Amino acid sequence: MGGDGNLGPQIYSDFKEMSSGASTDVVLLALVDYPGDKCSRVMEARPHSMDPVCQLPEICTGDPRPISDFLARGLVSFGEETRFAIGFWGHGHGVFGDFDSEEILVDRGIRFGALGAPPLLASGDRSMLPDETSGNSLTNREAGSALAVAFSRARRRVPVDLLFFDTCLNGSVEVYAGLERIARVFVASSLLIAGAGWHYELWLRIARDRPPETAEEWAHFAVKAYEVAYSQSKEPAHLVATSCGAELVEAFAGLVEALSQLEPREAKRLVKEAGLRSASVFYKENLDLRQLVRGMAEADGLVEVREAAERFLGVQEEVLVSETAPKVGAEGLCGMTVWCPVYGDLEDVGRYYGGFEFCRRTGWGELVRGVV
Incomplete structure (x- = not known):
């Protein structure tokens, strides 16, 4: 305490x-x-x-x-x-x-x-x-x-x-x-x-x-x-x-891998467009995880990205144990966020983000570097 x-x-x-x-x-x-x-x-x-x-x-x-x-x-x-x-x-x-x-x-x-x-x-x-x-x-x-x-x-x-x-x-x-x-x-x-x-x-x-x-x-x-x-x-x-378990992070790593197969500019464009449609939670670059991935699942013509995003969303649903009923201010949120600097690295998170185990296991930090 x-x-x-x-x-x-x-x-x-x-x-x-x-x-x-x-x-x-x-x-x-x-x-x-x-x-x-x-x-x-x-x-x-x-x-x-x-x-x-x-x-x-x-x-x-x-x-x-x-x-x-x-x-x-x-x-x-x-x-x-x-x-x-x-x-x-x-x-x-x-x-x-x-x-x-x-x-x-x-x-x-x-x-x-x-x-x-x-x-x-x-x-x-x-x-x-x-x-x-x-x-x-x-x-x-x-x-x-x-x-x-x-x-x-x-x-x-x-x-x-x-x-x-x-x-x-x-x-x-x-x-x-x-x-x-x-x-x-x-x-x-x-x-x-x-x-x-x-x-x-x-x-x-x-x-x-x-x-x-x-x-x-x-x-x-x-x-x-x-x-x-x-x-x-x-x-x-x-x-x-x-x-708890490795499945959720592994599924996100699979999505990052699918995005990494795209031309870098295209991958960043897709992440940015999905991010701009996602809810920010307290900090502008602190995005609702499910909304971000759903945005990627809606990408036209990118079959591997869509399949990886849908796979992640399925895993996320499976690992949900319980949540409070939606309230004003929390509608549509999944209760888990991810850092995604679509508005810029406003809080200077990028300088230490590579030290997070999530970043090591998924490669997310490298993918979103310079996404703006």
Whole structure:
């Protein structure tokens, strides 16, 4: 919980929700960084109280090391029958501002190798959970490093049930591609998180009263709790649960490959035309993924591109687990975005985009370079 900033006051209302929903069967542990340089704590939600497990020196939520320590301890503190969800609470920006000159990463061999593999030494190679005291924040690659190291130290070789984001804009295919191996279901919003964020009390109470038998069912509970919480709100609200696996990214890589067979100018023209017809989400070059691919599927005379686009859309439909009902401001959105600079690289994402695993696996960054 990245509370060292303007979300600090929200910590306490969410504590109340968490403790109201907790029970002997539903346990919540939180690593909390408080505003200023006071301290950090590990807190446990018990029925109607939040109890400190331990007090820590001031941490920086932009540093993956204390996060991996906390996660590793949590993973080994419960039996094999326990269902796990790992979540990030705070600000989020998807791929935007996701650069840190002092980024702390582990080798790709552990970030994307077998889960639970022996640890390797960390090496240095905006993002989430900004820390106001240090001025730092957690990049998506650092989040992946924290999770991979935690699994390695805990010797955990199987994914957890859920990876969820009570953060804005992290429902992006780039974030998904970098973290999907960690969990069975990925739950996030491509929009700004509505109102006061996730409704923890309702979500935890549903899980208490109807213990989920699968990761998909647990994710569905989270989505429906969010839907109920904001059913009367006028704010755009959209939360989506997506099954994790390589299929979605591989299908997009197939589309990029089909586009790459075209003359470069023709490929860029097709991407730009599809992009200009797609909805932008908060940032102009942050486009709805499904709308972009649908635009390419409508290309006249380009059989291979159309088939690859339709194949991707089919996979995207298959991996959808649950989503909130459409609301004003979210109509037609799929809940997952992709960076596509059809209006120009307005946020200077291109300088670090090549470091995303999504870009490595698909070649998308190279394809859209100079698309304007």
